[in-house]
Amino acid sequence: MTDKFVSIEGIAKRYPGAGGATTTVFENLWLSMPRGEFCCVIGHSGCGKTTVLNILAGLDAPSEGAVIVDGQAISGTSLDRAVIFQSHALLPWRTVLGNVAYAVSSKWRSWDRAKVKAHAQTFIDLVGLTGSEHKRPSELSGGMKQRVGIARALSITPKMMLMDEPFSALDALTRGTLQDEVRRICLETGQTAFMITHDVDEAIYLADKIFLMTNGPGAVLAEVVENPLPKDRGRTDLHRHPLYYALRNHIIDFLVTRSKTFAAEKPGHDPRNVPVVHIGKPGLTVASDAKPEPLKETSWPSLSRPSTSS
Numbered sequence: 001m002t003d004k005f006v007s008i009e010g011i012a013k014r015y016p017g018a019g020g021a022t023t024t025v026f027e028n029l030w031l032s033m034p035r036g037e038f039c040c041v042i043g044h045s046g047c048g049k050t051t052v053l054n055i056l057a058g059l060d061a062p063s064e065g066a067v068i069v070d071g072q073a074i075s076g077t078s079l080d081r082a083v084i085f086q087s088h089a090l091l092p093w094r095t096v097l098g099n100v101a102y103a104v105s106s107k108w109r110s111w112d113r114a115k116v117k118a119h120a121q122t123f124i125d126l127v128g129l130t131g132s133e134h135k136r137p138s139e140l141s142g143g144m145k146q147r148v149g150i151a152r153a154l155s156i157t158p159k160m161m162l163m164d165e166p167f168s169a170l171d172a173l174t175r176g177t178l179q180d181e182v183r184r185i186c187l188e189t190g191q192t193a194f195m196i197t198h199d200v201d202e203a204i205y206l207a208d209k210i211f212l213m214t215n216g217p218g219a220v221l222a223e224v225v226e227n228p229l230p231k232d233r234g235r236t237d238l239h240r241h242p243l244y245y246a247l248r249n250h251i252i253d254f255l256v257t258r259s260k261t262f263a264a265e266k267p268g269h270d271p272r273n274v275p276v277v278h279i280g281k282p283g284l285t286v287a288s289d290a291k292p293e294p295l296k297e298t299s300w301p302s303l304s305r306p307s308t309s310s
């Protein structure tokens, strides 16, 4: 890989456990992303996806290792890296417009109020919240709050977009619209995107690359799957691509079986040289003649987030 815009170099995350023990969520994690690439990470609950995202955002620090973004080691948050959280994280005392405008004015401090407002309004319109500008978060549904979070992140046109299941709380129609918008904006602006999802179809639609993580504790990055679908892809005919089902089955097979058995099956796994899987290319371990399954609207059932999780 020539342009390592993001380089995660041997990071680990450990927490003190009961009785003086240490819990290692993951260790020796290496991965890189070229500029402008859309990467999704998939793995079961608790494998450390959010922890990796928080480290990339500068909200958390690794116990070991380093993360380099655009040639510089991360040491805190930056307006070049926007985060769309699962839990909205809106300022409750500000309106929709106020929340988005606050981010815009933080990025472009010399802009006057009118310019900030007009820019914020563009992104509020984009996420379909026109008419709700003056509502506060307490007056919004969960899906609307999530759309404010998406508008806020998009509005500062960051170099890198970090997304933690950004569409999971949305109805199917809104989810589709916003997936299209986020994908279009990332493509047009050349933003590098790192997105956590539990939805295999969402990853296939959005990602150039899909990172597969094994179960935690002690999770590892098992594979990097290159998406064989063309960059210019449409959601309605995605499933007609000859490699679509092979890709989908490969990921589901990983989640159902290999995410649990990986450590025993691959004792010599080299975390610095994680296998890159090219679906459908000759000489690879992947069965490209896997039987098609009917396309499901929702994500794989066993991956749903437990209601008690943080």
Ligand SMILES: Nc1ncnc2c1ncn2[C@@H]1O[C@H](COP(=O)(O)OP(=O)(O)OP(=O)(O)O)[C@@H](O)[C@H]1O
Pocket (backbone or CB within 6 Å): 015, 025, 043, 044, 045, 046, 047, 048, 049, 050, 051, 052, 216, 305, 309
């Ligand atoms: N402050 C903390 N102290 C101790 N353990 C923690 C702390 N924060 C996270 N963990 C543990 O780290 C592990 C990874 O958490 P993380 O939220 O990154 O997982 P995840 O893969 O994003 O899960 P999910 O898909 O449910 O969001 C979990 O087992 C969690 O309990």
